[in-house]
Amino acid sequence: xxxxxxxxxxFESSLKPSIGSTQVTGRSSRSLISFGLSSNGFPTLxxxxxxxxxxxxxxxxxxxxxxxxxxxxxxxxxELTPESKFTALGADSLDTVEIVMGLEEEFGISVEEESxxxxxxxxxxxxxIEKLVQQKDKA
Amino acid sequence: xxxxxxxxKVPPNSVTLEEARSRTFDFFRKAxxxxxxxxxxxxxxxxxxxxxxxxxxxxxxxxxxxxxxxxVIDMLLFKGLEExxxxxxxxxxxxxxxxxxxxxxxxxxxxxxxxxxxxGASKFLKNFYTSNxx
Numbered sequence: 041x042x043x044x045x046x047x048x049x050x051f052e053s054s055l056k057p058s059i060g061s062t063q064v065t066g067r068s069s070r071s072l073i074s075f076g077l078s079s080n081g082f083p084t085l086x087x088x089x090x091x092x093x094x095x096x097x098x099x100x101x102x103x104x105x106x107x108x109x110x111x112x113x114x115x116x117x118x119e120l121t122p123e124s125k126f127t128a129l130g131a132d133s134l135d136t137v138e139i140v141m142g143l144e145e146e147f148g149i150s151v152e153e154e155s156x157x158x159x160x161x162x163x164x165x166x167x168x169i170e171k172l173v174q175q176k177d178k179a
Numbered sequence: 180x181x182x183x184x185x186x187x188k189v190p191p192n193s194v195t196l197e198e199a200r201s202r203t204f205d206f207f208r209k210a211x212x213x214x215x216x217x218x219x220x221x222x223x224x225x226x227x228x229x230x231x232x233x234x235x236x237x238x239x240x241x242x243x244x245x246x247x248x249x250x251v252i253d254m255l256l257f258k259g260l261e262e263x264x265x266x267x268x269x270x271x272x273x274x275x276x277x278x279x280x281x282x283x284x285x286x287x288x289x290x291x292x293x294x295x296x297x298x299g300a301s302k303f304l305k306n307f308y309t310s311n312x313x
Contacts (some may be wrong), residue, residue: 112229134244137204138237141211142237145229150212 101166107142108162111135122163140165147173192253199252203240206256206263210236213267221273227281236278 062135105120112131114120120129140156143149144163149172159165182288214229223232243255265271295303306313 087251132244133200133204134207134240137207138211138233141208142230143234144211145214145233153208 052147054064079167088170097170100164100169103146103175104162104169107146108139111139111142121163122166125161136160143169150174193249196247196249196252198257202256203252204261207236207240210259210263213263217276218265220267221267221271221276223273223276223281224278232280290313 045154046159101122101143105122106148108114108126108129112126112129113133126139131139136159137156140159144151147169149169149173151168159168193202211233218224218229218230220226240259243252246252247256264305266276
């Protein structure tokens with residue numbers, strides 16, 4: 041999330057000086073803007089988006105762990121790695137559905153029926169959340 | 180006007196336990212997704228949170244988790260859906276919701292003075308006052 045915001049800021053800052061400098065001739069300003077776009081806009085956007093979509097941010101994983109811990113009432117000393125399965129932590133199927141609903145509420149996303157069945161570990165949940173949040177931001 | 184926007188569209192007979200299980204999860208998801216509007220309707224923002232209500236719903240589902248007959252599960256789901264419809268279309272009132280879903284096992288009458296009136300009471304006595312079986 042933080043890296044996405046950073047790229048959006050740099051994009052705006054590269055656009056503003058070009059708009060401010062040439063307001064007389066529309067043609068030249070447009071070419072300047074397109075120059076700015078091709079030089080720093082697109083490549084950084086694409087690379088950062090690739091980076092974010094591959095792995096979930098640590099804040100997301102942290103929040104997911106927090107919700108899981110509260111839902112399953114785990115004592116503070118049980119270790120909660122991103123790879124731990126919910127069933128291994130003592131959750132039955134209703135607990136898994138409830139965890140997914142808790143994540144829906146926390147992140148403001150809505151999970152499809154079939155994709156909620158495939159979530160078994162913390163890491164999968166965090167990845168799916170990242171994907172849905174990006175889709176929501178794009179829309 | 181307001182009869183149940185969520186009338187039962189699916190046939191009420193599950194063939195297997197698995198189908199009944201998935202229907203239970205669908206019901207639970209539907210209930211959880213309607214929780215924000217329920218909080219708005221009955222103005223429960225000071226009394227409970229969405230996670231509190233969600234866990235009370237799941238504990239009521241879990242109370243019947245030992246049932247294995249799919250027809251019984253279908254009947255329970257039908258009753259649950261009817262209850263959800265009643266709540267969502269404001270056919271109930273705020274004190275119903277608070278008494279049935281927000282308060283825990285101690286119920287509507289809460290005797291918080293127990294510690295002040297009788298500070299010497301032992302744990303045995305406290306348990307004895309609450310119920311016969313402990």
